[in-house]
Amino acid sequence: MAFNAEQLTTTSPPSRVFVTGAGIVTSLGLGWEVNAIGFREGRAALRDISLFDTSRQRTSRGGEVELPTIIDQRQLTDRQFRRLDRASKLLLLAGYEAWDQARWGEHERQLAPPVVIGTSAGGMSLGEAYYQQAASSTRRHGQATRVALYQPQSQVLTLSHSLGINGPISIVSNACASGADAIGQAYRLIRSGRAECVITGGYDALCQLVFAGFDSLQALTPGLPRPFDAGRDGLALGEGAAVLMLESEAHAAARDASLLGEIGAYGCATDVHHLTQPHPQGLAALASMTAACREANVSPTDVDYINAHGTGTPKNDVAEGAAIQQWAGDNAAKIKVSSTKGSIGHLLGGAGSVETVVSLMALQGQWVPPSLNVRTPDPVCTFDLIREPRTAKVDTVLTNSFGFGGSNATLVLRRAS
């Protein structure tokens, strides 16, 4: 990152991009292992939310994370450590696991890797606290700290500080596609040769403003989220984070790194149909899937599994299903599709990154996670909707993320070779 017109080099062959570390935090638990078991077995982890009052909402359930009582301080100062907000803790826990798994150290610190992270709300609960005090009192005590720490750069800088790195930071806020777009942008930095290593991912913590917002839209289910069920009636919100360490093929090979998988391509498109509703035929979803597959040089016959955006809202699932149908054509019936949002809820800015890690788990473990709570599949499901955990050969995965405002992103992931 940084541009100098006098140092533009001729185009070199694109580098392959590998994932060498991944960390994940969801309501299923902390870390790769517990989450892999949870998704592999089709567990659900939705519970009554304790973080704020939900008594006046249509639902009280969500994918709330049980944070550990002790978190490693690493290179944070005591002051930074004392000030950690919930969103920062989620991001740190995922970041630590990814860093440790990749076995990065001083060499990577010297490279000052870029950090590209997605979020839709940053540290919004601190913003809420600022608002409540400002609206109800003339006291200014603590307000400057709340203002400084609620901003998304605070959480991402905290991650950088804790790991002892000082590379440039990019924060992508494309609503529910934020995490996938951040990973896509990080992938491109390495693919184009602009960086050797990048830290990427996404996070979001549950907060009252966003919960009430989705409730006001009647987008939250009063029961269970049922992605791709004919009678689905809304989503459940969740929280969490996932962080990935990406490396060029050359960098990973030089240090004989263990490979969790390959980012094969990234495609994105903008749906201009409506601020909160997808085009009924999923045209932008189709465009992002098509662009990603073109870049990866894969056809529908090559794709074993699609981790769908699959929110469980009536309009999203039918639009995504229509896009998959059109993209896959005659091969639709052979493609396994599921949404993991029935297990942990919709993680908004963290969704794309968490679902990328779930897809890596599927590639590593050779299984596909189920869509939970499906009673009768929607007629749009002409594909192989996975309703029970299944062992399967999985070499190539697509993961879709579609957001409010029309941000559509697709990543192609491959088994490492």
Place this chain on the structure above:
Amino acid sequence: MSSPSIILAGAGAVSSAGWGTESLFNAIQESRNLPTELSQREGSPSHVQIRRVPKPDTPLAFMRNPRLRRSSPISRYAVAAALEALGEERHAQVIDSTYRLGVLFVFMNGCVNYSNRFYGEVLNDPSLASPILFPETVFNAPASHLAAMLESRGPAYTLIGDSAQFLGGMDLGIEWLLDNQVDGVLVVGSEELDWLSTEAASLFSSNIIVSEGAGAVLLEATVNETDFPKICGITPAFSYGNDRSRSQATAQLMEALPTAEGLQVQYGLDNDLLDISSILGNALGAGLALQCTYTQTALANQNVSSAQVIHVGSNQQAIGAWFRA
């Protein structure tokens, strides 16, 4: 084949000086003393000085677009600046899909008007909070409105950061151009006034004059000779950290910039160089966008042959860029 040049093919502005780059340019050239007022909220001890964007002289034609009907000023300013930067010919090409446009929306505060209103309703009674307000609180709502209004189906990103983020957006836009993902990139920085952010800004500076507005630049890559100003370079973003203080980051930024010549537009340095926020007010995340817009206009008008933009952000990064006519 020769390497392409990255050009500033257009610029647009809405600021406390008025609507359009000409208003911005003239106000700065004349060091105009723009009006201020006190932002006072009932029950608040804060009395913060603000500089508002004046009302437009004529009704804004683009407000007829249904997507903008409920939008707040941050989106309106952005659309006005973007349309000026893009120009009618390019806009027509976007609509008929012969020009692949990328949109990069950059800010620090974002949609504070609607966030304030919506969260106020939530605290009052969440079961009655308006579903009309909530979507407009989402960080990428302005980028979505802009892309929809322009009928642009290419990449549309919202980047958040401190007041120095706009050059990071330009850097990303250049990547999109060099990777041939798009034919042009609109980089837009926009902010709106609200007591929520105005009082917050005053917590960090007692004499701040908070402002609002939007700046936009259209980036293109070309191998042809052109009269448009060129981007010669953008420095790395020097992030602040435990091992790099804000002043150390600033020193590293100054070392990374080439020897200064021509126009220098700065923010956050303690020196005598031009700081346009002293005229316009501090437009937060839109401030650097207006620095770049002013610089583009000065270069395009042939007032200067080269320029530097330097911005030392509040809590994240220091960054700079250099240009020539």
